[in-house]
Amino acid sequence: MSFPKGFLWGGATAANQFEGGWNEDGKGDSVCDHMTGGSVNTHRYFTNTIQEGTYYPSHEGIDFYHRYKEDIALFAEMGFRVFRMSVNWTRIFPGGDEVTPNQKGLDFYKSVFEECKKYGIEPLVTISHYELPYHLMDKYDGWLNRKCIDFYLHYCNTLFEEYKDLVKYWLTFNEINCLTMSIGDILSGGFKCEDGPAQVLGLPDTQEQLAKRYQALHHQFIASAKAVKLGHEINPEFKIGCMVAGGCIYPYTCNPEDVLLAQKDMRMNYFCGDVQVRGEYPHFTERMFEEFGITIKMEAEDSDILKSGKVDFYSLSYYMSTCSTADEEALKTSGNVVMGVKNPYLKSSDWGWQIDPKGLRYLLNDLYGRYQIPIMVVENGLGAIDKLEADGTIHDDYRIDYLREHIKQMDEAIRDGVDLIGFTPWGCIDLVSASTGEMKKRYGFIYVDKDNEGNGTLNRLRKDSFYWYKKVIESNGNNL
Numbered sequence: 001m002s003f004p005k006g007f008l009w010g011g012a013t014a015a016n017q018f019e020g021g022w023n024e025d026g027k028g029d030s031v032c033d034h035m036t037g038g039s040v041n042t043h044r045y046f047t048n049t050i051q052e053g054t055y056y057p058s059h060e061g062i063d064f065y066h067r068y069k070e071d072i073a074l075f076a077e078m079g080f081r082v083f084r085m086s087v088n089w090t091r092i093f094p095g096g097d098e099v100t101p102n103q104k105g106l107d108f109y110k111s112v113f114e115e116c117k118k119y120g121i122e123p124l125v126t127i128s129h130y131e132l133p134y135h136l137m138d139k140y141d142g143w144l145n146r147k148c149i150d151f152y153l154h155y156c157n158t159l160f161e162e163y164k165d166l167v168k169y170w171l172t173f174n175e176i177n178c179l180t181m182s183i184g185d186i187l188s189g190g191f192k193c194e195d196g197p198a199q200v201l202g203l204p205d206t207q208e209q210l211a212k213r214y215q216a217l218h219h220q221f222i223a224s225a226k227a228v229k230l231g232h233e234i235n236p237e238f239k240i241g242c243m244v245a246g247g248c249i250y251p252y253t254c255n256p257e258d259v260l261l262a263q264k265d266m267r268m269n270y271f272c273g274d275v276q277v278r279g280e281y282p283h284f285t286e287r288m289f290e291e292f293g294i295t296i297k298m299e300a301e302d303s304d305i306l307k308s309g310k311v312d313f314y315s316l317s318y319y320m321s322t323c324s325t326a327d328e329e330a331l332k333t334s335g336n337v338v339m340g341v342k343n344p345y346l347k348s349s350d351w352g353w354q355i356d357p358k359g360l361r362y363l364l365n366d367l368y369g370r371y372q373i374p375i376m377v378v379e380n381g382l383g384a385i386d387k388l389e390a391d392g393t394i395h396d397d398y399r400i401d402y403l404r405e406h407i408k409q410m411d412e413a414i415r416d417g418v419d420l421i422g423f424t425p426w427g428c429i430d431l432v433s434a435s436t437g438e439m440k441k442r443y444g445f446i447y448v449d450k451d452n453e454g455n456g457t458l459n460r461l462r463k464d465s466f467y468w469y470k471k472v473i474e475s476n477g478n479n480l
């Protein structure tokens with residue numbers, strides 16, 4: 001295998017999906033704290049007022065807030081060199097617009113980072129991972145409001161100053177491109193909305209909705225660029241990256257219509273990537289906005305700001321590939337607009353995500369060819385239902401197979417010449433699913449005893465994949 005010495009092996013999490021302690025020690029409520037989860041209806045609902053008791057399992061998460069020492073010790077046992085986590089904005093600034101940070105929030109993350117350092121684990125911190133303070137949604141309309149840039153920068157400045165000697169790797173926004181899709185409106189954009197199913201409130205792509213979405217995204221681009229510049233001023237050693245939901249999209253057939261459509265759909269990787277890596281909007285933007293019938297408000301200084309805050313590395317999540325077709329009949333019979341048409345050569349996960357390790361090699365080569373900067377795969381993995389045996393073991397060979405095949409393709413990509421610097425599989429410890437709000441969709445190497453209703457001891461158990469991943473890291477990817 002060709003993994004370079006010092007390759008960053010680890011795992012990834014997000015505060016709102018695993019911390020719990022959602023209203024402890026001065027924490028304010030985040031937009032995601034207003035999303036219900038649960039077993040009866042797997043769809044998530046958004047509510048303006050929180051009714052106690054209806055938010056399991058997400059409010060309690062897996063209680064990392066109180067068990068972080070035990071969890072980090074388990075990560076260390078696997079040999080993690082990096083641990084991706086996010087800071088909950090509302091622990092630091094409960095409403096988002098305060099001047100003085102909440103000391104207890106600052107202390108918590110300091111202890112977490114120190115605990116990581118104790119084991120030689122490098123924290124990789126996502127500054128914003130679906131944790132926008134609810135107050136910013138309620139009072140300011142979230143990222144639609146340009147003021148949000150200043151609130152975010154004040155938050156970044158606080159983190160950078162406070163943790164400049166503890167944290168080197170940062171990501172400005174999780175899956176920033178999800179704001180180009182309706183799923184991002186609430187969680188990422190923080191648009192004001194009425195109570196109801198989140199999916200419905202994610203509204204169809206009306207012109208008005210598209211205009212809002214891209215306006216909010218523009219504000220996030222400016223915020224990200226300013227944060228990169230600020231971070232480098234505070235500590236020139238910082239490595240600050242973008243994070244994009246990576247998509248590998250094939251044409252369903254060799255019909256040029258399908259090929260063109262797939263090429264267009266691949267822009268999901270480039271639209272935000274170009275702005276954050278190259279410091280300017282891509283060549284296709286003008287026509288795209290024209291076709292949407294929208295105009296975005298930009299200030300005169302914005303293009304310079306974007307140029308002055310280019311990221312140090314490109315990071316992505318990768319779970320599956322999809323196929324695009326211009327043939328509406330094919331789409332109707334074997335797919336849907338989000339997932340595309342079913343690829344007959346691939347198997348799917350229990351949630352219909354098409355498993356495609358080679359797609360990762362394809363995408364890594366494609367991205368590296370375009371950007372020529374280091375790349376990190378900061379999410380990847382198999383969401384599956386695990387069976388806890390009577391003796392406390394969990395035989396998750398399907399997860400091992402999934403990860404093994406993806407690691408093999410990362411090795412191929414490195415041989416192809418891609419500068420891949422790290423791999424943090426998603427949900428290294430079981431946590432709450434972002435899309436369904438469920439506990440039963442598990443990704444972890446570590447099993448957490450908790451069900452969809454919030455019942456369970458919260459005990460941590462090592463799955464078979466735990467021992468396997470430990471060997472992988474120990475051998476720097478040679479022992480798969």
Ligand code: BGP
Nearest residue numbers: 014174175383432433434435436
């Ligand atoms: C990504 C998110 C994560 C995560 C992951 C898996 O989009 O960044 O927060 O949850 O997807 O998705 P899910 O939990 O829906 O299976």
